[in-house]
Amino acid sequence: MATATAEDLAVRTDDLGKTYGDRPAVIGLDLAVPRGVTFGFLGPNGAGKTTTLSMLCTLLRPTAGRAFVGGHDVVREPHAVRERIGLVFQETTLDLDLTAREALRFHAELFGTPWRQSRRTVAALLELVGLTESQGRPVREFSGGMRRRLEIARGLLTAPQVLFLDEPTTGLDPQTRTVIWEHLHRLREERGITLFLTTHHLEEAENCDRLAIIDNGQIEVEGSPAELKAEVGDDTVVLRTCDDAGAALLVRERFGVAASSGPDGVRLSVSDGAAFVPKFCAEAGIPVLSATVTPPSLDDVFLHHTGRTIRTERGGPLTVDDVGRRR
Incomplete structure (x- = not known):
């Protein structure tokens, strides 16, 4: 199979640093991010997510390697990339004194959008x-949540090929996060754009294709x-x-199958826990009072590849020893 070129991809980087x-x-x-997908960076604060995003958006100049967005070099063709x-920044940058309509029209005017066209575009967004x-x-x-949706609309004013979102739901409650992602999914379906986001929320990362x-500025997997x-491994039953x-x-x-019994019951690991439980109930001859099947999580993936979990406790990352003690 031929190697994809920068023109074939929404985002491509080569040894970027x-x-x-x-x-x-x-x-x-x-x-190598294909066009039309939702791609995510998952990692803790300080991992290099926002720095990478800033280079891809021409806000920071790389010190090594090359990067292409929409087929254009971020250093040699910054204006083409910006077009x-x-x-959508991590921190809100909205003028709180403007109305939602005024905020979008003002932004459209900065980009030189004709007045009649901006009225139609703002209304649609x-x-x-x-x-x-x-x-x-x-x-x-x-x-x-409403402010975040308005910022997403503002990011769409120029009909972008790629929408970059830096921690798009930070500080929002779970219900509002769900609403935001409903809008993002519909946006991608209707407009066919590429979503490129950074996040440290495990639930949010599940929305990515x-x-x-x-971690520490490097992609682990x-x-x-x-x-x-x-x-990572098997289901825990x-x-x-x-x-x-x-x-x-x-x-x-x-x-x-290796199994141990303890205060919480019988614990074992199998490749398909949902299939194992009914089979055990049918063949064991021992009444089962309850059964819990837990598939591997993205936190398990992060732990497997980095030696620590992305979830935090008391404001800091948990170590492998911390995870063992909690279990």
Whole structure:
């Protein structure tokens, strides 16, 4: 199969790097993001996500390698890149005194969009993100979710090929995150654009078609969320029975699966937990009181590849030892 060129891809990087003095922030980054997908960087704060995004959006100049967005070199053709992208910053940059309609029209005017065209575009975008009824209200009266939707609409004013989103739902409650992602999914379906996001939220990363786990400025692994989780290992099954010790012995002898019994029940790992549980119930002859099947998570993937979990406790990353103690 022929290697994809920069023109075939929404984003491509070749050995991309960024160093501040003698401190590397991004190291040897190789990316090939197809057009029309939702691609995500998953990693903790300080991993290099925002630095990479800033280089791709021409806000930072790389110190090594090359990067292409929409087939154009971010260093040699920055204006061409900017014409093809939209950007939603991590921190809000809205003027709180403007109404939603005024905010979008002002932004359109900065890009030189003709007045009649901007009126139609603004109206369509407000409808797309569900803010038509609130377009005359000052932005300061908006909730966090409404402001984020308005910023997404602003990022779409120039009909970008790629929409970059830096931590798009940070600070939002789970219900609002769901609403934001409903709008993003519909946006991609209706307009066929590429979504490129950074996140440290595991649930948000599940929305990506492809995901790159980044840590200490380097990509550790890349693939779909399902592929990444499948590579980590088996499902964890916990059974509570009328005789946990006997059930554990039966699992080992009859099914050839390692199992242990403890205060929480019988614990074992199998490739397909959902299929194993009914089979055990049918063949074991020991009443099962409850069964829990837990597939590998993206946190397990991060732990597997980096030696630590992305989830935080007391404001800092958990170590492998911390994870062992919690279990």
